[in-house]
Amino acid sequence: xxxxxxxxxxxxxxxxxxxxxxxxxxxxxxxxxxxxxxxxxxxxxxxxxxxxxxxxxxxxxxxxxxxxxxxxxxxxxxxxxxxxxxxxxxxxxxxxxxxxxxxxxxxxxxxxxxxxxxxxxxxxxxxxxxxxxxxxxxxxxxxxxxxxxxxxxxxxxxxxxxxxxxxxxxxxxxxxxxxxxxxxxxxxxxxxxxxxxxxxxxxxxxxxxxxxxxxxxxxx
Numbered sequence: 001x002x003x004x005x006x007x008x009x010x011x012x013x014x015x016x017x018x019x020x021x022x023x024x025x026x027x028x029x030x031x032x033x034x035x036x037x038x039x040x041x042x043x044x045x046x047x048x049x050x051x052x053x054x055x056x057x058x059x060x061x062x063x064x065x066x067x068x069x070x071x072x073x074x075x076x077x078x079x080x081x082x083x084x085x086x087x088x089x090x091x092x093x094x095x096x097x098x099x100x101x102x103x104x105x106x107x108x109x110x111x112x113x114x115x116x117x118x119x120x121x122x123x124x125x126x127x128x129x130x131x132x133x134x135x136x137x138x139x140x141x142x143x144x145x146x147x148x149x150x151x152x153x154x155x156x157x158x159x160x161x162x163x164x165x166x167x168x169x170x171x172x173x174x175x176x177x178x179x180x181x182x183x184x185x186x187x188x189x190x191x192x193x194x195x196x197x198x199x200x201x202x203x204x205x206x207x208x209x210x211x212x213x214x215x216x217x218x219x220x
Contacts, residue, residue, distance in 0.1 A: 003075040006105035015062030040102040044069035127180040130196035152177045
């Protein structure tokens with residue numbers, strides 16, 4: 001869960017903190033934006049660019065028109081959701097809230113990616129299949145059984161609402177086979193709609209490649 005990856009070294013700014021303090025913290029932490037809070041409520045991010053454009057270091061964090069007030073996830077959500085939210089807003093980190101919408105901390109994108117880099121489902125060679133299916137038809141155990149009948153295994157999965165058809169799911173599966181021909185044929189024979197497929201034949205060597213692979217899972 002996201003709460004397990006909170007970086008305690010990154011403090012939030014209070015609305016009374018001035019821009020000078022914000023710039024010093026950003027330089028020390030090597031970040032270009034910091035969250036701003038008031039009474040444990042997250043208000044948005046103050047960015048280095050905003051301070052430079054404002055052209056005064058005496059301004060308080062609360063004086064700025066903050067950005068990314070929706071760049072947050074809840075503590076119980078999966079780390080995938082945190083990564084997706086950070087990339088959607090093009091921030092280096094995402095805020096974590098509790099059920100009372102109170103600020104808990106931030107997860108840094110690079111920290112999350114370091115976890116994914118150790119994941120077998122990301123690192124291993126194989127193929128990726130994306131299925132579109134009715135929500136009532138979703139059964140990962142049944143789909144896995146069909147895949148295993150072709151001497152293949154599901155190494156990882158991601159389930160999202162289909163952006164084109166909100167009544168349906170999109171299920172992304174990482175499979176430990178590069179040749180997906182027989183697996184796809186079996187799935188289609190049992191009525192599953194395959195909307196995309198990819199082959200991954202090289203190891204992932206840098207952060208951008210890991211992010212690209214992860215976003216392929218989340219956005220497929």
